[in-house]
Amino acid sequence: MQKRRAIITAVGHYVPDKILSNFDLEKMVDTTDEWIRTRTGIRERHILENGATSDMAVEAAKNALKNRGIRPDEVDLIVMATITPDMFFPSTACLVQDKLGAKNAWGFDVSAACSGFLFALMTGAQFVETGAYKKVLVIGADKMSVITDYSDRNNCILFGDGAGAVLLEPTDDMSVGILDSILRCDGSGGGALHMKGGGSLNPPSHETVDKRWHYLYQDGKSVFKVAVMGMADVSVEILKRNNLTGADVDWLVPHQANLRIIDATAERMELDKSKVMINIDKYGNTTAATVPLCLSEWWQAGKLKKDQILVIATFGAGYTWGSALIKWSAEDAKG
Numbered sequence: 415m416q417k418r419r420a421i422i423t424a425v426g427h428y429v430p431d432k433i434l435s436n437f438d439l440e441k442m443v444d445t446t447d448e449w450i451r452t453r454t455g456i457r458e459r460h461i462l463e464n465g466a467t468s469d470m471a472v473e474a475a476k477n478a479l480k481n482r483g484i485r486p487d488e489v490d491l492i493v494m495a496t497i498t499p500d501m502f503f504p505s506t507a508c509l510v511q512d513k514l515g516a517k518n519a520w521g522f523d524v525s526a527a528c529s530g531f532l533f534a535l536m537t538g539a540q541f542v543e544t545g546a547y548k549k550v551l552v553i554g555a556d557k558m559s560v561i562t563d564y565s566d567r568n569n570c571i572l573f574g575d576g577a578g579a580v581l582l583e584p585t586d587d588m589s590v591g592i593l594d595s596i597l598r599c600d601g602s603g604g605g606a607l608h609m610k611g612g613g614s615l616n617p618p619s620h621e622t623v624d625k626r627w628h629y630l631y632q633d634g635k636s637v638f639k640v641a642v643m644g645m646a647d648v649s650v651e652i653l654k655r656n657n658l659t660g661a662d663v664d665w666l667v668p669h670q671a672n673l674r675i676i677d678a679t680a681e682r683m684e685l686d687k688s689k690v691m692i693n694i695d696k697y698g699n700t701t702a703a704t705v706p707l708c709l710s711e712w713w714q715a716g717k718l719k720k721d722q723i724l725v726i727a728t729f730g731a732g733y734t735w736g737s738a739l740i741k742w743s744a745e746d747a748k749g
């Protein structure tokens with residue numbers, strides 16, 4: 415019998431200053447602001463010029479710890495979601511642990527692309543619910559600009575850089591926190607969205623560079639079809655099995671890949687658009703960072719409040735997808 419719930423007690427985020435607008439992209443590839451806005455909902459994205467994924471992750475984590483009023487050395491565990499690690503090893507979690515000064519924490523990386531934060535959140539929650547740890551930092555951060563081919567108009571318009579972090583702590587109040595989750599993967603989707611080069615299958619060589627295999631590849635049309643279905647299916651299913659309807663939900667927190675996918679998910683949940691967190695217009699797809707970026711921005715703006723019901727929904731490379739049902743527990747932001 416589970417005796418504890420994991421609750422999110424603090425959120426934080428970081429986005430780099432430099433903005434890459436649709437108009438900037440018009441000068442780089444054959445595209446238009448109008449096409450990008452109407453097909454994706456994106457107006458601009460942020461780009462990290464100097465530094466790596468761990469640097470953004472550390473800033474997001476610092477922000478979350480500050481909001482909770484605790485020191486880095488109080489953190490027990492860091493679960494880091496990213497597909498753009500600083501390097502293959504050591505893990506980005508280790509680099510963050512050092513830079514943050516979380517000297518009593520251990521940590522590891524989770525690789526699940528755009529579902530990375532959700533998978534990391536559920537992983538971190540297990541350590542809290544068993545009673546093993548009391549303060550778990552879950553971070554989603556990606557520097558997508560380093561694996562984006564800025565000569566490929568199909569994909570370079572989609573991605574941006576950013577980071578978000580949450581702190582998980584235990585409570586014995588079983589009515590709040592992470593109430594339920596549905597997590598899925600289907601590896602047969604790997605061909606449609608991947609980065610071919612650099613790993614043990616295709617180690618770096620002149621050939622892999624010439625073939626542009628160190629950049630993200632996506633067959634957008636194929637991914638779009640399964641993403642629309644996958645994200646909506648698990649969002650509807652999690653409501654149904656908890657005897658809830660769209661009317662019971664205060665916020666849908668969707669992965670921000672395409673506004674049309676988000677709209678379709680909200681529609682299937684019979685959810686009013688005013689209850690959907692959307693910031694894709696400002697940041698594009700920041701992969702593991704989209705969900706915590708939304709949570710942090712909405713909390714900071716005073717729109718995400720204690721006891722509200724949230725559904726997180728994600729879809730990404732793998733394929734990986736899932737949903738989580740949360741009763742929000744962080745203290746409201748001080749206005």
Ligand code: UT7
Nearest residue numbers: 445446449453528567568571634635637638641671672730
């Ligand atoms: O986060 C992980 C999961 N990823 C996703 O969920 C992404 C899913 N996919 C998508 O969001 C969409 O498929 C895209 C935004 C990537 C593409 O939108 P689409 O409506 O599926 O466009 P399309 O690929 O069917 O292309 C339509 C047309 C094509 O021209 P033709 O063949 O009809 O003449 C493309 O060549 O638009 C063209 N096109 C562009 N035109 C201007 C493709 N990219 C661009 C562009 N600017 N940047």
